[in-house]
Structures are given as C-alpha cells and as structure tokens.
Amino acid sequence: MTWEDAASALEAADYVVLPCGSTEQHSLHLPTSVDTLRSSYLTDELAERAPDHDLELLVLPPLPYGYSEHHLPFAGTITLDAGTYQDVVVQIGRSVKEHGGDRFLITNFHAGNIEPHKLAIDRLQREHDLPTRYVNWTDFARDELEERFGDEWGHAGEHETSVIEHYCPELVRDEKKKPQTMHESEESEAFRYFDDLTVEGGLGDPTASDPTFIAEVIAETTDRILADLQIEQ
Numbered sequence: 001m002t003w004e005d006a007a008s009a010l011e012a013a014d015y016v017v018l019p020c021g022s023t024e025q026h027s028l029h030l031p032t033s034v035d036t037l038r039s040s041y042l043t044d045e046l047a048e049r050a051p052d053h054d055l056e057l058l059v060l061p062p063l064p065y066g067y068s069e070h071h072l073p074f075a076g077t078i079t080l081d082a083g084t085y086q087d088v089v090v091q092i093g094r095s096v097k098e099h100g101g102d103r104f105l106i107t108n109f110h111a112g113n114i115e116p117h118k119l120a121i122d123r124l125q126r127e128h129d130l131p132t133r134y135v136n137w138t139d140f141a142r143d144e145l146e147e148r149f150g151d152e153w154g155h156a157g158e159h160e161t162s163v164i165e166h167y168c169p170e171l172v173r174d175e176k177k178k179p180q181t182m183h184e185s186e187e188s189e190a191f192r193y194f195d196d197l198t199v200e201g202g203l204g205d206p207t208a209s210d211p212t213f214i215a216e217v218i219a220e221t222t223d224r225i226l227a228d229l230q231i232e233q
C-alpha cells in the first residue's frame with residue numbers, strides 16, 4: 001500500500017490487526033519462525049473470512065520478535081526484553097491511532113508475549129484512548145486441541161507441528177520428530193529456562209501431529225474468533 005492506500009484502508013477497517021509471533025527455538029524438527037508463520041497464516045485466515053461476519057480487518061506486517069527470554073539457552077532465539085517489547089507494541093498502536101485507526105486488535109501466537117501484551121493494552125486504552133481487543137489464538141482452540149491431543153501439545157508439540165505441516169510442510173524435519181524428553185520436576189517448581197523442562201526444546205509428541213485435523217480446527221477457530229469480534233453498532 002502507498003500512504004494514500006493506507007489512509008483509506010485505515011478509514012475503512014473495523015480493526016487494525018497486529019499479528020504477534022516470536023523468533024525462538026522450536027525443538028529439533030521445526031524452524032525458529034514457527035510462531036511468526038502461525039501469526040501470519042492464521043491472521044490472514046481471519047482477515048479473509050471477516051467479510052462473512054460483516055467485519056473488515058486491516059492486517060499490519062507481523063511482529064517477528066517477542067519476549068522469549070526463557071528460550072535463550074537454545075541457539076537461534078532472539079528476544080526483546082519485556083519492557084522493550086511492551087513499548088514496541090504501544091508505539092505501533094499509537095501510530096495506528098495517529099492515522100485514524102478506530103480499534104486495535106492484537107493476535108498473539110506466543111505465550112511469552114502475554115504478560116507484556118497485558119501491560120501494553122492497559123497503556124493503549126488508558127493513555128492513548130485506543131480501544132484494543134486481544135486474541136490469544138490458542139485459547140480459542142484449546143478445547144478441541146485438548147480433546148484430541150491431551151495436555152502436552154504445547155510448544156513445538158502436536159499442535160504447532162500440525163499447523164506448520166498444514167501450511168508449509170517443507171519446513172518440517174520429519175526425521176527429527178520424536179516424543180520430547182521432559183526433565184523431572186515438582187508441580188510447584190518455577191522453571192528459569194526452557195532447558196530446565198525439556199531436553200530437545202519442545203513438549204508433547206510431535207509424531208502424533210495431524211494436519212488434516214488441524215485444518216478443521218483452524219476453520220472452526222477462525223469463525224469462533226470472528227464471532228467474538230462482533231461490534232455493537
């Protein structure tokens with residue numbers, strides 16, 4: 001878009017959307033771009049289906065860096081510190097507001113971003129008067145994922161492996177997929193870094209991935225999120 005295109009798109013949009021990913025290790029079989037790829041593909045699904053729900057979404061370029069301090073012991077992880085990340089999100093929202101965006105929507109695809117996002121949203125709504133909605137995508141799919149995959153499908157496990165196999169199977173190292181090896185820990189333990197939890201870097205069992213099942217989950221989750229984003233006229 002040129003700036004003139006952007007001006008009209010901002011005017012027309014019900015929500016200006018910031019897809020939020022990360023650049024961090026995703027075990028031995030997935031690339032460090034997993035969360036950013038998910039942020040891009042799954043937010044595009046929302047934008048494409050939005051007109052069926054009488055909504056218009058304007059999607060910003062995905063933010064490829066997040067708060068990933070806990071993955072730093074693994075090579076390829078890039079993190080912003082939590083305060084910097086919070087500021088980045090606020091400054092993007094502030095720019096959107098400056099040019100007439102009425103409503104901001106953050107779509108999130110990395111759990112580490114959640115706490116800084118909460119604080120950024122407080123500032124955007126209270127200090128910058130920008131109404132902001134928050135979609136942590138996985139929360140809208142959680143019931144179906146748990147029913148199918150149990151409790152351990154999180155980081156680089158059944159869920160994320162299935163999503164990458166659905167959109168870009170060429171990026172998955174099939175020969176490196178294996179059930180992830182967990183270190184023993186007590187329920188009350190607060191881990192410092194992800195290598196306190198797991199040997200390979202992931203959770204769950206990536207060999208149980210199912211891209212056909214995940215395509216159904218994506219379609220249903222997309223509709224569920226868009227129903228939630230309805231605006232009272």
Ligand SMILES: [Zn+2]
Binds near residue numbers: 026034109160
């Ligand atoms: Zn991830």
